[in-house]
Amino acid sequence: MNQESNPNPQHAAASRETPEESPMSPRKILFGLAVVLLIFVVIAVAGIVRRSHADSVLAQRTDELAPPTVTVAAAQSGSPSETIVLPGNVTAYTDSPIYARTDGYLEHWYYDIGAKVKKGDLLAVIQTPELDNQVAQAQSDLTTAEANANIARIQAERYTNLVKSDAVSQQDTDTFVSQAAATAAAVKSSQANLQRLLELQSFEKVYAPFDGVVTARAVDTGQLISSGSGQGSGTELFHMQALQTLRVYTNMPQLYSQTLKRGMKVGLTFPEYPEKTFEGTLVRTADAIDPVSRTLLVEIDIDNHSGQLMPGALAQVHFKTPPIGSTFIVPTTALIFRRAGLQVGLVIHGDMAHLVPVVIGEDDGASVQIVSGLQTGDQVIQDPPDSLIEGQKVTVVKPGRAASNEGGL
Incomplete structure (x- = not known):
């Protein structure tokens, strides 16, 4: 009975010294496999990226060292267009503003804008009451001057006859002769003043100076009119x-x-x-x-x-326009803009670039005229690369092949 209740002491001691190990769970196993797989993927991707970068650098370096591919065409003589088209400004053969030469009020106008008139047609009439009064006064002054001149002339003639018989003194005779001359001069002055006023009075009527069309009317009936000559001091009546x-x-x-x-x-x-x-x-x-x-x-x-x-x-x-000297036509893409000036690239010796300065003429957008710098037979590079330099080796291809190569890229 004591044997059944008390186990073997040696077996119990062994059990206490070496505990029994528990089995690993499936979740831990999957996690470990995923970590290992991720490490392999990272290593593989890094290798691919490194290899791709190396290939790209190699391709870029190869392209830099390889001669650029260009297309050429012989320089063609001519002009971008047969004619030169320029904008033009159309003006009338004669263009004249019509101003008043006298002051007054517009009594009536006879033609409006768009009216066709002949030289001498009456355009407008201006009322000049002040000028009319001046004319009347000038006529009276002239009459007075003529009367005074007539009296002075008669008196001078009488004294001239009397001085011959010593009936009057020579001094008195000379005085009356001088008065006659002065009054005659006064008559001429009055005549001139009257003529001046009559000329101004004639400007009451405004006439067309030439055959044409009235393109503007700037006044209306009853408006105050000031004489002037177009310098801002007068009123423009018509144009x-x-x-x-x-x-x-x-x-x-x-x-x-x-x-x-x-x-x-x-x-x-x-x-x-x-x-x-x-x-x-x-x-x-x-x-x-x-x-x-x-x-x-x-x-x-x-x-x-x-x-x-x-x-x-x-x-x-x-x-x-006829051609000017030896001119050539090249596409605008053939032009090279450098600090040294405008240039065009040529191919010489079959595979060498040669840059020549040029002077351009007419430009229609797609092509440009070269008036200086090219010669007949020059092989012009149609679309030179920006990096093209003097003496650089180039590979010349046909235009169709170059287009297909670009399409492939």
Whole structure:
């Protein structure tokens, strides 16, 4: 009985010295595997990134060392367009404000804006009561002067006859002769004053100075009118323009100034007549280049008896100009803008870049005219890279192949 209740002492001691180990849970096993897998993924990604960066650096370095690929085309002689089109300002052949030459009140006007008038047509009448009174006074003064002159003349003649018989003194005779001369001069003065006032009185009626159109009327009946000459001191009554012939002014660039000849025919187009071309004649130039715009002022006359055109309009002036020297056409993309100036890249010896300075002329946006710097047969680089330098090796390809290469990139 004691044997069953008391276990083996040796076995109990062994159990206390070596405790029984518990088994690992599945969650801990999965966590460990995930950590190991993550480490492998990080190592793999780092290797791929490092290899990709190395490949990119290698490709970039290879591109830098490789000659740039360019397309070339032979320089073509000519001009970007057959004609030069310039904006023109249309003006009346004669443009004149009409001012009053006398003071008064506007009694009546006879023509309004848009009216066609002939030279000498009565435009308006001005009332001048003060001037009318001055004329009446001047006429009275003239009558008085003539009467005084007549009396003085008779007295002088009488004394001249009496002095011959010593009936009067020579001194008295000389006095009356002088008075006769003075009164005669007073008559002339009065006549001149009356004539002046009559001339002013004639300005009561305002006449058209030339054939034309009334383009403005600035006064109305009863308005106070002040005489003047257009310097701000007078009242402008009307504004007239002669429209039978119109003047068109434009500015020709200095480059083409020597191609202009007086009498040459010029085409003109207007926005209101998009399908019609009017013909004008170059009549004169300023014969001096404007130092600011470097252009030559040109006047073109155009017949307008039909009345289709109006002054103040904008015209497009078409000049046909002959070629100026040896000019060539290149695309605008061929131009190289450097500190040394405007240049164009050429290919010489088949694979070497050569930069030449050029002077440009007309530019239509897509192409530009080269007036100096190129020669016939030059192989012009159509779209040079920004890094192109003198003497650099280049690879010349056909335009179609270059486009396909760019599309592949």
